[in-house]
Amino acid sequence: MSRNKPAKRARLANEGVPGRLKYFTARAVANIRQNVFVNVVTVGTITLALLILSLFLLVFVNLEGLADNWSKRVQVTAYFDQEPSPQELGTIRAGIQSLPGTAQVVYVSKEEAVTRFRARLKGQESLLEGVSADILPASFEISLKRESRDSEAVEAYVARLKRIPGVAEMQYGEEWVRRFNTFMNFMRLVGALLGGFLLLAVVFIVSNTIKLTIYSRKEELELLGLVGATRMFIKAPFLIEGVIQGAAGSLLALVILCACYFGFLHNAGNFLSFNPADTGLSFLPAGYLAGIFFGGMLLGFLGSMTSLKRFISI
Amino acid sequence: MIQLHNVFMSYQRDATALNGVTLHIPKGDFVFLTGASGAGKSTLLRLLYGALKPTRGQVVVDGQNISRLPPGQIPYLRRGIGVVFQDFKLLPNRTVLENVAITLEVLGWGKKDIGKKVFHILRQMGLEHKINATPLRLSGGEQQRVALARALVNDPRILLADEPTGNLDEENKAQILNFFKEANIRGTTVVVATHDRRLLENGHRRVVVLDKGAIAEDGDVQK
Numbered sequence: 001m002s003r004n005k006p007a008k009r010a011r012l013a014n015e016g017v018p019g020r021l022k023y024f025t026a027r028a029v030a031n032i033r034q035n036v037f038v039n040v041v042t043v044g045t046i047t048l049a050l051l052i053l054s055l056f057l058l059v060f061v062n063l064e065g066l067a068d069n070w071s072k073r074v075q076v077t078a079y080f081d082q083e084p085s086p087q088e089l090g091t092i093r094a095g096i097q098s099l100p101g102t103a104q105v106v107y108v109s110k111e112e113a114v115t116r117f118r119a120r121l122k123g124q125e126s127l128l129e130g131v132s133a134d135i136l137p138a139s140f141e142i143s144l145k146r147e148s149r150d151s152e153a154v155e156a157y158v159a160r161l162k163r164i165p166g167v168a169e170m171q172y173g174e175e176w177v178r179r180f181n182t183f184m185n186f187m188r189l190v191g192a193l194l195g196g197f198l199l200l201a202v203v204f205i206v207s208n209t210i211k212l213t214i215y216s217r218k219e220e221l222e223l224l225g226l227v228g229a230t231r232m233f234i235k236a237p238f239l240i241e242g243v244i245q246g247a248a249g250s251l252l253a254l255v256i257l258c259a260c261y262f263g264f265l266h267n268a269g270n271f272l273s274f275n276p277a278d279t280g281l282s283f284l285p286a287g288y289l290a291g292i293f294f295g296g297m298l299l300g301f302l303g304s305m306t307s308l309k310r311f312i313s314i
Numbered sequence: 315m316i317q318l319h320n321v322f323m324s325y326q327r328d329a330t331a332l333n334g335v336t337l338h339i340p341k342g343d344f345v346f347l348t349g350a351s352g353a354g355k356s357t358l359l360r361l362l363y364g365a366l367k368p369t370r371g372q373v374v375v376d377g378q379n380i381s382r383l384p385p386g387q388i389p390y391l392r393r394g395i396g397v398v399f400q401d402f403k404l405l406p407n408r409t410v411l412e413n414v415a416i417t418l419e420v421l422g423w424g425k426k427d428i429g430k431k432v433f434h435i436l437r438q439m440g441l442e443h444k445i446n447a448t449p450l451r452l453s454g455g456e457q458q459r460v461a462l463a464r465a466l467v468n469d470p471r472i473l474l475a476d477e478p479t480g481n482l483d484e485e486n487k488a489q490i491l492n493f494f495k496e497a498n499i500r501g502t503t504v505v506v507a508t509h510d511r512r513l514l515e516n517g518h519r520r521v522v523v524l525d526k527g528a529i530a531e532d533g534d535v536q537k
């Protein structure tokens with residue numbers, strides 16, 4: 001391949017993907033500099049929108065955690081009259097494990113039951129003197145999958161469990177916890193709906209604000225088209241600008257969120273005696289934080305893209 | 315270079331701006347397009363750079379049929395056409411240099427080459443001392459020259475100018491006309507829409523007269 005090209009026109013310094021990207025980014029940065037005010041407004045809007053969304057997520061995640069904690073107490077215990085032989089044990093365990101809704105099955109032998117009982121009565125071991133392992137039954141302790149922890153699901157599960165031969169008696173969770181789980185399922189639905197609407201509102205507001213950015217430069221868009229710019233050439237700097245705005249907005253939102261959390265929210269839980277087991281509210285997990293950041297960039301990108309459609313006619 | 319065949323153009327249903335125009339402008343020609351206000355001069359120019367598509371008839375520019383040109387191809391057509399718009403369309407928050415540079419940036423030129431070329435043409439136009447001014451700080455004649463520089467900076471095959479001497483004094487008019495002539499000598503096909511009699515009296519040029527969207531006269535003006 002020859003490296004010499006006919007030097008008919010000036011060398012195109014911006015050809016190739018990296019060159020183009022560099023040019024478009026420079027263009028985007030120049031645009032931001034030239035329109036500081038509109039950009040501040042846009043970034044501010046994105047920040048506020050994402051902040052509201054993250055606070056919502058924070059509350060939601062904490063409620064989820066709380067619900068999860070409490071609902072772990074929903075456990076079904078299946079007792080045996082006789083300690084089963086290892087072979088029987090295997091069959092029954094397999095039977096239970098194949099039931100839909102089973103999360104984990106733990107076998108508690110007679111000896112172990114006694115050990116546990118002893119531990120509970122620490123300091124009063126004398127009470128147990130002479131008591132043999134025989135009085136306490138062996139059992140399976142079954143924890144349920146999350147979606148099977150509400151009242152109805154537990155009833156259904158127990159009904160199915162009864163059909164497994166060898167299981168003599170069952171005991172299952174506290175009634176209020178099951179009710180709470182039913183309530184939480186309802187809350188999850190409400191939360192998802194609310195979150196959905198909130199997200200929609202955020203997308204709408206942000207894309208309209210970005211429309212302002214673009215509207216303030218509609219002459220430029222028109223002119224670029226008239227001097228022979230391709231659609232891509234016109235759009236790219238605006239899309240990059242949108243991504244920059246989104247990134248700036250979401251970073252700012254995260255910083256404010258951190259400040260709020262570590263400033264006072266982290267012990268608000270105690271104050272509300274919200275979750276007595278834990279100490280205060282927990283922060284959003286890293287995955288969520290990354291999600292907010294990339295979500296913000298995506299928001300800026302999509303906001304620019306949808307707004308551009310109306311102004312580019314070629 | 316430019317061919318119109320029985321072209322009709324209407325913006326609204328029954329108001330036709332062009333009424334069966336047939337016109338041939340060969341390569342290297344210099345044509346004045348004239349006629350009363352509303353005769354359709356700007357409309358005709360808009361057809362030539364692909365801002366409008368004819369309602370009926372054929373428009374062929376630089377070998378491309380405008381009505382059949384896919385939208386993705388229009389930018390490439392426009393790169394060969396310099397346009398001086400009736401309202402200039404200069405960007406108010408960019409400097410003179412940046413305004414002229416746009417034409418070359420679109421083509422993907424590098425910064426250095428753009429700088430050289432733009433400075434060169436602005437010096438020809440006598441604007442080298444205004445390079446960093448914004449258009450709003452310029453006089454009408456200076457703005458007109460910036461618009462012309464932007465249209466000519468990439469040596470287009472075709473130059474279209476719409477009312478380029480609107481509010482200019484005689485001296486400025488003569489200067490602008492001179493730039494057109496020079497571009498024409500370098501091989502650019504030039505079409506100038508104007509109702510400025512003075513401009514028309516200035517030389518032996520082909521003049522096309524439009525009247526209510528139809529060609530009323532097409533010939534050389536001898537003075």
Ligand SMILES: Nc1ncnc2c1ncn2[C@@H]1O[C@H](COP(=O)(O)OP(=O)(O)OP(=O)(O)O)[C@@H](O)[C@H]1O
Binds near residue numbers: 326353
């Ligand atoms: N964007 C538009 N929408 C609807 N009608 C238009 C539009 N532009 C022009 N027209 C109509 O088309 C006709 C021709 O207009 P055009 O602008 O081509 O005239 P012109 O010869 O350039 O006039 P002038 O000398 O005043 O610039 C006029 O009747 C005008 O009202």
Ligand SMILES: [Mg+2]
Binds near residue numbers: 355357400476
């Ligand atoms: Mg006009």
